Amino acid sequence: KAGVTQTPRYLIKTRGQQVTLSCSPISGHRSVSWYQQTPGQGLQFLFEYFSETQRNKGNFPGRFSGRQFSNSRSEMNVSTLELGDSALYLCASRPGQGGGETQYFGPGTRLLVL
Amino acid sequence: TQLLEQSPQFLSIQEGENLTVYCNSSSVFSSLQWYRQEPGEGPVLLVTVVTGGEVKKLKRLTFQFGDARKDSSLHITAAQTGDTGLYLCAGAIVGTYKYIFGTGTRLKVLA
Numbered sequence: 289k290a291g292v293t294q295t296p297r298y299l300i301k302t303r304g305q306q307v308t309l310s311c312s313p314i315s316g317h318r319s320v321s322w323y324q325q326t327p328g329q330g331l332q333f334l335f336e337y338f339s340e341t342q343r344n345k346g347n348f349p350g351r352f353s354g355r356q357f358s359n360s361r362s363e364m365n366v367s368t369l370e371l372g373d374s375a376l377y378l379c380a381s382r383p384g385q386g387g388g389e390t391q392y393f394g395p396g397t398r399l400l401v402l
Numbered sequence: 403t404q405l406l407e408q409s410p411q412f413l414s415i416q417e418g419e420n421l422t423v424y425c426n427s428s429s430v431f432s433s434l435q436w437y438r439q440e441p442g443e444g445p446v447l448l449v450t451v452v453t454g455g456e457v458k459k460l461k462r463l464t465f466q467f468g469d470a471r472k473d474s475s476l477h478i479t480a481a482q483t484g485d486t487g488l489y490l491c492a493g494a495i496v497g498t499y500k501y502i503f504g505t506g507t508r509l510k511v512l513a
Contacts, residue, residue, distance in 0.1 A: 292444075294444075319499075321501065323503075330505060330506055331490065331503050331506070333502075333503070336499070336501075338499070343499055344499065344500060376442065378444050378445070380444075382501070384499070386432070386494070386498070386499050388432045388433030388450070388452040388494065389432075389433060389494055389501075390433065390435055390447060390450045391435065391492065391501055392447060393437070393444035393445045393446070393447075394444050395443055395444045396442070396443065396444045398442060
């Protein structure tokens with residue numbers, strides 16, 4: 289079974305621009321979660337999508353948004369980029385039915401905002 | 403607020419030493435995972451524990467899930483330089499769809 293894939297792996301943008309990151313979950317997984325990881329703040333939860341609906345949300349500004357498609361692939365968008373948005377963005381998938389599920393991570397997208 | 407506290411936050415030890423990392427919460431988990439992460443990469447799953455009191459061994463790594471399913475520990479025997487990395491515990495809170503992460507333990511094993 290193929291793992292979680294994320295594209296692109298690396299991205300350089302300038303302040304004020306917007307960016308879209310993509311995540312393809314493990315086949316059969318309907319839950320996709322996004323995380324931001326920085327050296328100072330650790331792993332921070334952005335949001336979770338399940339069956340095309342946002343099911344959980346972290347404490348990030350509205351500049352961070354996401355969506356999920358019918359094939360469970362998900363995209364995350366950050367508008368009006370700030371220097372502080374430079375981070376490793378991780379996507380993770382799991383079946384999403386609750387219970388003793390395991391979440392699997394993709395390799396991440398490293399975003400650098402100049 | 404549901405928290406998963408890990409200790410210690412940082413650990414620097416010599417090769418060959420033993421160590422234990424703890425993960426504690428007031429929440430009950432339906433499952434708990436341990437991950438290891440290298441810089442710039444996504445966390446890689448080490449183990450999933452599901453049953454209270456469960457003990458799982460993965461070569462030199464021993465994982466334990468508390469009886470009440472609120473805490474877990476990771477014990478490494480005879481640490482090697484290849485064990486260096488960030489260790490994260492995470493779990494699915496029982497009765498919810500929430501999945502929370504620990505604060506992480508950064509381990510450095512010196513040759």
